[in-house]
Amino acid sequence: MKLVTLLIDQQPHLGVKTERGILDVTAAARAGKGSTLPATIHELIEGGSAAREAVEALVRDAEADGSAWIDAESAVYGPCVTRPQKIICVGLNYRKHAEETKAPIPEYPILFNKFNNTLTGHGHDVELPVASNEVDYEAELAIVIGRRTKHVGVEQALDSVFGYCAANDLSARDLQLRTNQWMLGKVCDGFTPLGPVLVTADEISDPNALNIRTTVNGEERQNSNTSDMIFDCKHIISYISRHFTLEPGDVILTGTPEGVVLGYPKEKRVYLQPGDVVTVEIEKLGSITNRMVAEKL
Template sequence: MKFVTIQTNNENHLGVKTDRGILNVTAAARSGKGSSLPVTVHELIEGGAAARQAIESLVREAESDSAAWLNADSVVYGPCVTRPEKLICVGLNYRKHAEETNAKIPEYPILFNKFNNTLTGHGHDVELPITSKEVDYEAELAIVIGRPTKHVSEEEALDYVFGYCVVNDLSARDLQLRTNQWMLGKVCDGFSPLGPELVTADEISDPNNLRISCHVNGEQRQNSNTSDMIFNCKQIISYLSRHLTLKPGDVILTGTPEGVVLGYPPEKRVYLQPGDVVTVSIEKLGSITNKMVAEKV
């Protein structure tokens, strides 16, 4: 299944995307079609199999109710996961990206964190901070955890995944590289466009064999496959779970392939500017597009 966040009047509502369009689950629940339905993405994830089954039943029951369906093009999208407890990121996790930046291939996953202020949805403008002149794009696969995960083996790790989605790990390189800690360059407002769709794990047979790309103003900048990851999805989940408990709704950003601005020779680096439109796409997961604008102060 494919789930989205519908934004209406500054509120987030759960939606289900099908070939027909998008079903507003919140509206269906309020109209009496299912008072026990999960009406947020986090209720859905935390509700486990029972919540999924309730949504599946709702979709079947609402098939003939034209008022319950929205046109996908008319929806204002929020981030497909709205309030994760943790946003954990893996740096330098594609071999060719490490090579293009002249970085040593890491022996262990390089980890850093983002916060909920970085989350935004498909179609929203992203303000380029006035404190940075070097904002870069990063196409990434995001893993969304489905149940509490601690000390899980690599063999079982993917069983703990609720789903996958597309994310743009926007990075202010001048802030990121100011110190040895990358956080400042990663946590600016809107720096994690996430979605539009959260695709459940049963639809993705192998998350480490998906085409991934990024376009800026229609020009392809990144074109790779998640098979180039140094640490694959099950390795990342298992490694993290040995050190901390992963909670339902936690989001893991798995790294970016080659083609980022930072990988170019210094004299050829052209960082994102106001008016630039960035689209990140992953096979089977869709595309997220955001326009860069100047920060309002």
């Protein structure tokens, strides 16, 4: 399935995207069309196979009901996962990206975190903070965890995945590199556009064989493949779960490939400016686009 968050009257609704359009699952659940229907993406993730089967049945039954569908082009999207308990990020996880920034190849995954204030959806403006002059784009594959996971083995790790989506790990480089801790440059409001579609894991046979790219104002800046990851998805999940518990709905950003502004020589670095339009596209997961604007004070 391809799942989205619709914003209707400022409230998040769970939707399923098909070739016909988007079915509003939340509205159907509130109308009592199924006792096991989840009303939110987190209820769906936490509800396991019963919740998923209920949504799949709803989609089948709604095929004959034209009034149940929303046009995908006119929809207003929120982040496809709205309130993860944790947003965990992996730094320097593409070999060519580590090389372009002249960083040593990590021996272990470099982990840091973001918070829910950074989440935003496809089509929304992102404010460039007045505290920074060096905001960079970072196309990333995001993993969404589907069940409580602790001490999972590498070969079983992908069984814990609910789905995958595209993300942009926006980074204020001057704030990120001010100290040895990266957090400040990563947690500005709106710095994690996520979505628009969350594709369930059964539709992605190999998350480490996906083309990934970024354009800024239509100009290609990043073009790589998730096969360039130093630590692949199953190793990332296994490694994290050895140290703390992953919960349903947690999001893991798996790192960015080469082509970020930070990787250019200093004299050629042109960071994001108000009016710039950034699109992150991942094979089989679609693309998410956001316009950068000046922060409103």
